[in-house]
Amino acid sequence: MRLKTFREGEAVLFTLPALVPLLVFWFGPLGYIVYLSFTEWDFMSPEKLFVGLENYTYLLTHADFYQALKITLLFGLGTVIPIIVGGLALALLMNSKLRSTGLFRAMMFSPWVTPTVAVSIAWSWIFEPEVGLANLVLGWIGISPVGWLQDSTWALVAVMIVTVWKSIGWSMVFYLVALRNLPQDLMEAAAIDGANAWDKFRGITLPLISPTTLFLSIILTIQSLQAYDQINVMTQGGPAGSTRTLLYMYYQSAFESFNVGEASAIAVIIILICVLLSGLSFLLSRRLVHYS
Amino acid sequence: MNITESRKVEQERELHRGSQRERSSKFVPVGERLGRTIRYALLALISLAMAFPFYWMVTSGLKTNDEIWQFPPTFWPESINWSNYADAWNSAPFARYMFNSIFVAVCICAIQVVNASMMAYALTHMKFRLKGPFTAMVLVGYMIPTTAVYLPSYMILNELHLLDSYAGLIISNSVSVFSIFLLRQAFMQVSHELVEAGQLDGASHFRILWTIMSPLIRSSFAVMILITFIEQYNNYFWPMLITKDPDLRLVSAGLRGFFVEGGAYGLAWPQIMAASAFTIAPLLVLFAFAQKTIMQSVNMSAGVNKS
Numbered sequence: 326m327r328l329k330t331f332r333e334g335e336a337v338l339f340t341l342p343a344l345v346p347l348l349v350f351w352f353g354p355l356g357y358i359v360y361l362s363f364t365e366w367d368f369m370s371p372e373k374l375f376v377g378l379e380n381y382t383y384l385l386t387h388a389d390f391y392q393a394l395k396i397t398l399l400f401g402l403g404t405v406i407p408i409i410v411g412g413l414a415l416a417l418l419m420n421s422k423l424r425s426t427g428l429f430r431a432m433m434f435s436p437w438v439t440p441t442v443a444v445s446i447a448w449s450w451i452f453e454p455e456v457g458l459a460n461l462v463l464g465w466i467g468i469s470p471v472g473w474l475q476d477s478t479w480a481l482v483a484v485m486i487v488t489v490w491k492s493i494g495w496s497m498v499f500y501l502v503a504l505r506n507l508p509q510d511l512m513e514a515a516a517i518d519g520a521n522a523w524d525k526f527r528g529i530t531l532p533l534i535s536p537t538t539l540f541l542s543i544i545l546t547i548q549s550l551q552a553y554d555q556i557n558v559m560t561q562g563g564p565a566g567s568t569r570t571l572l573y574m575y576y577q578s579a580f581e582s583f584n585v586g587e588a589s590a591i592a593v594i595i596i597l598i599c600v601l602l603s604g605l606s607f608l609l610s611r612r613l614v615h616y617s
Numbered sequence: 618m619n620i621t622e623s624r625k626v627e628q629e630r631e632l633h634r635g636s637q638r639e640r641s642s643k644f645v646p647v648g649e650r651l652g653r654t655i656r657y658a659l660l661a662l663i664s665l666a667m668a669f670p671f672y673w674m675v676t677s678g679l680k681t682n683d684e685i686w687q688f689p690p691t692f693w694p695e696s697i698n699w700s701n702y703a704d705a706w707n708s709a710p711f712a713r714y715m716f717n718s719i720f721v722a723v724c725i726c727a728i729q730v731v732n733a734s735m736m737a738y739a740l741t742h743m744k745f746r747l748k749g750p751f752t753a754m755v756l757v758g759y760m761i762p763t764t765a766v767y768l769p770s771y772m773i774l775n776e777l778h779l780l781d782s783y784a785g786l787i788i789s790n791s792v793s794v795f796s797i798f799l800l801r802q803a804f805m806q807v808s809h810e811l812v813e814a815g816q817l818d819g820a821s822h823f824r825i826l827w828t829i830m831s832p833l834i835r836s837s838f839a840v841m842i843l844i845t846f847i848e849q850y851n852n853y854f855w856p857m858l859i860t861k862d863p864d865l866r867l868v869s870a871g872l873r874g875f876f877v878e879g880g881a882y883g884l885a886w887p888q889i890m891a892a893s894a895f896t897i898a899p900l901l902v903l904f905a906f907a908q909k910t911i912m913q914s915v916n917m918s919a920g921v922n923k924s
Contacts, residue, residue: 335822336745342732344751346792351758354769361769415663418656431908432664435671438904438911440851442869443893446876447674450886456688458673494667498915543760551764553854558873572764579768580858592765603760 355596362589369583380590390591392566393574396481400570401549403485404492409541411489412496413534419497420504430501433494441491441554448487449474449559459483477567480560484568487555492548496541503537504530539610546602550595571595671901678702678891685886698887702895705875705888711895713864714871719899721786721856721867722849726842728791733841737800738826742812755801758794767858774859781862789859790849796841799917803837804830840914843907847900872896 362380364373384390415433419426436444451458452473460470471479507530515525553572556562562569562577569577571591579588677685678701679694705711739745740752770789771780779785807830815825831838853869860866866874875892904911 333745336739336743337747339735339739339743339822340751343736343792343797346732346788347754347758347794349773350770350789350792351761351763351766351794352754354766354773355761357769357773358766418660423653423656423660426660429660429664430912431904432668434908434912435901435904436667438847438900439671439897440853440869440872440900442851442853442873443896444670444674446872446889446893447670450677450890451670451673456686456690458690461689490667490670495915498912502916547760547762551762553764554869557854558876572762575765575768585768588768592768595762595765599760599762599765 358589358592358596361585362593364586364589366585367583368585373585376586380586383587384590384594389566389574393569393571393591396566396568397550397570397572399481400485400488400552400568401546403481404488404549404552405542405545407485407489408492408496408545409538411493412541413500413538415493415497416500416504420501430494430498434498435494436491437495439491442558444491445487445555445558448483448490452483452559474560475564477563477565480564480568484552484555484559487559488549488552491555492545496545499537499541500534503534507533535613536610539606543603543606547599550599571598671897674890674894674897678705678887678894680887682885682887701887702891705892706895708888709871709875709892710864711868711871711875711892714866714868715896715899717783717865718850718868721783721790722846724783724787725790725849726845728787729793729796729845730838730842732792733796734800734826734831734838736797737804738822738830740797740801741804742807742809742830743822755794755797759798764854767855770855771858779859781860781865783865785859786856786865786867789855790852793845793848796845799837799841799844799914800834802917803834807833836910836913837917839907839910840917843903843911844914847903847911850900868896 361373363375363377365376365379366373419429454460454470454472454475457473459473463470473479473483511529512525515529520528550570551572552570553576556568556570556573560568562573572595575588575591575595578584578591676692676694679697679699680691680701681696681698684691684695736755740748740755774780774785774789777785779788811829811833812822812825815829820829850867851869852867853873856867857870857873860870863874872892876889
């Protein structure tokens, strides 16, 4: 019995070096922020005032919050879907019977390793309204120039473009792995049965790569909820709040307006959205995802 | 060699055989050959478009201020002004910023190698009552948007008197759920019999972990270290929040400071582009050398959801 307890102790000892920071910087703050969302505090006053649900009712009755929620949703859809669909399309283009695609793969993947701040600065120059490359390209296809980062309808699109550019190659590599693991005999059997390319794609490829799609959609959704660097560099939430996501609103109310309670309430809502979406995708995955 | 690796080798062999077969059969239908050419052209075009912002960054950094404001822009600089790079490098302490980023990233990698592998080993090859809850905790940690808890983390760091210090930058990033995941995945592929054999020889778990198990999952360690390094070198939001001292700025925060302050905003674009270019250069070089390992991270993290 004593020996067993000793062994348990040793195992717990092994987990401590990771467990302590995990509790202090991940799970501790998680509990702390729920508590903070029920208080009012400005970083300065000695006491945190308990205000119950006031922060939440304030948020839910103000248009700013719904605007940020809408932007978050648009940004999420406008980045997750293109990254997944585009990544799959690139992988399909690259997968079948082409040799020496290594260089292409590396070029498409490379944006993923580079710092978001530096590439966002470069893209800000590309989106320069007077002499920028983006308007030149629009001109080539006969579209009149737009104000990009200075225009409240186009700023969000510009931020989305940078985000998609950064991750599309990454999602492509996921799909390349998934496609390479497809059972070839199944494909050949389908071909013998007279299935055309589209049938094979819908009937075999798509269901068999669904675990990858599920994984990517969860990870990318969480990432889109956390997007900060590109927004901070390119637009700082503007113009006129047109790129202010919930996360950016959270940052501004915490570290610019020093409104700890309200910021915490926004954060709790972001976390709830995450939990809800992850739960939903797991439920969906039971019915739709095929694990071989 | 673990299972994923051997599977890969097999696939490579398979691919090789496939291409040999193709080459030996001389007859390729014209339609297929045409399709292939179109695909190559399309891929080349997309790849160039994807890499173009990098080219634009480097060449814009070589232009004069007059030339950069021309429209339509020149695709190759009329005169090469390397002095922009020197100017940018000297107008802010970029050497210091880069040192900070690399130093902090290396320390974090070193700590994570130790704590992630001990945690992963305990979760896969040791028996204890809290194993289930701990595993669940790591799994849940993967789903938490960390940026959402930066506010309380900041307050905790403040209580610990770790704001504005290297220690704070390192300790607050000293654990990564991704790293634990990756190594757990790797350890699960190693037979438990090795642990039992080690124990019969009287080796402690600590020795088994470092002398028997770790060498077997070297490739996972390589992936983990590279990904952690890239992530930390690029890290911006959190380090910026917890440091006010300009001497402690990581390279992204330093670059962004150069972009906004110093009257550079929108005025000295060639210097700004030059600074962006030398900030990303170390990573593109690293990527060029360790491409395969970095892209392998995808292979390994893809298994995360199948645990």
